[in-house]
Amino acid sequence: MAKTSEEAVSIASELKSPVVIKMQTWTTGRADMGGIKFAATAEEAGEMASEILGMKVKNFTVDNVLIEKKLNIEQEFYAALIIDDKSAKPMMIFSSVGGTGIEEIAEEHPDKVARLSIDLLEGLKDYQARELLRRTGITGKLQMKIAMVLVKLFNLAKKYETRAAEINPLVITDDGALIAADCRITVDDSAVFRHPELGIEIARELDRPPSKLDKIAWDVEKDDYRGTFYFIQMAQGFSKEDNYVGFHGAGGGGSMMSMDALNNKGFKIANFVDTSGNPPASKVYRAAKIILSQNNIVGYFGSGSGVASQEQFHSARGLVKAFREADLSIPAVIRLGGNQEDKAIEILTELTKELPAPVEGYKKNDSADFCAERMNSLVESFDYNSVKTNKFQPPVQEKPYSFKTLTGEIFYDHALCADCTDTPCIASCEPEILKLENGLPVLAVSGEDAAKGKCTECLACEQVCHYHGNKGAYISLPIAGLTV
Helix, strand or coil: CECCHHHHHHHHHHHCCCEEEEECCCCCCCHHHCCEEEECCHHHHHHHHHHHCCCEECCEECCCEEEEECCCEEEEEEEEEEEECCCCEEEEEEEECECCCHHHHHHHCHHHEEEEECCCCCCCCHHHHHHHHHCCCCCHHHHHHHHHHHHHHHHHHHHCCEEEEEEEEEEEECCCCEEECCEEEEECHHHHHHCHHHCCCCCCCCCCCCCHHHHHHHHHHCCCCCCEEEEEECCCCCCHHHCEEEEEECCHHHHHHHHHHHHHCCCEECEEEEEECCCCHHHHHHHHHHHHCCCCCCEEEEECCCCECCCHHHHHHHHHHHHHHHCCCCCEEEECCECCHHHHHHHHHHCCCCCCCCEEEECCCCCHHHHHHHHHHHHHHCCCCCCCCCCCCCCCCCCEEEEECCCCEEEEEHHHHCCCCCCHHHHHCCCCCEEEECCEEEECCCHHHHHHHHCCCCCHHHHHHHHHCCCCEEEECCCCCCCC
8 A cells, every 4th residue: 555656666666567556445436537557667656656646536535545566367257245135135246257337248248247146044155156157158167266256255245244245356367366356345334333353433335434524423323322313424625605505304315305405506515414213302413513513514404304203393402502502603494394393493493593693494394495495595695704603612500410311411500590480491301300309400310310311312401491491501412523
């Protein structure tokens, strides 16, 4: 591996032969991108590496190239083990004429490409691999040698629980050696935790190394089983003129429809987020904080399924807390269609009225296209240059009473609570884990039970206390690594 042209020269000199310089990216089709080059000398290798290093591939800047000896190839093959959704079984695919553009090859040379569904418990047997190869015209000793490779490929895929394991190309060199010249595996997201030896940072299928925000978001999700928080950063290093918005969806199909609506209005998507499966307000809050930490987004757009079964007021409370702490400085359009949508919109709009930027809430009967049009109108009319915000600081409490929650900590300033006559925090606590003791809010359950999930982190007590109480409640929900 080389990170600089000088390293490439040094490695090529050590190999003492013509070399191949290969772009290291998490995507296929490198040759078409100019990412695979050949060099006869070490000096050429340095020049070729210099051309590749620094190239932009999607959202990724190439920072590594692999220097290998050039093989004298007599023949190329293609072998892959994938999961076939139709048969719900592993499937081995083999091509005797290479695999670049395997779909086109299969159409043009159907007699050279063969597939075999494999019984997961039985595995791939040697005789099955030989029969697969025979169907593509491979015979004799070569058939036996490649069959061994296919069996090993299946066993590797099973061991590491891959969704795809590919050798492209598998080659025969001029001296008769059989070599896997390039390989790629994709581990199933749900199996990553069982394979720490692979060093995979986050269990997401990305086409680039994870960004800082990808990692921060994954740390929020990985140990919190309550609902889904899926974050992918889709663009970085943009300016306000590029017209990127932070996107917050709920449900895959509705989110895709909503992103299309934004694209149709000329917006670009800075990130994809999905908070669905009835997540707590605390998880929605963290998602919103991460979205808002992106520099130069011109708006915040929330829209997913129009008929979500989850209680939408939880999402509303999470958004309100994030918007208030960020002192929102960009327009926000939020579509919260589904259960308790009326209550959700009331919370969202009433509790954000004094923020520097407008927040509009919509329901299931308001289409994604309509909401995208509202986003467009707000962005066009909003004066970004005149907006002033205040940096959020957690309150300093005179007589703090606190307890741990599953992912944070709740504080009540009993100095302020003593002068509160309505105690709305007690009435708003649906899990009923609070009680009044000498007129002050305290736990009605053990601290251990609250920390294990009895407190559902609905954020209601903080918000009703701020608007209807004496402003004594504060909920701390840290996000490791996020400094904004």
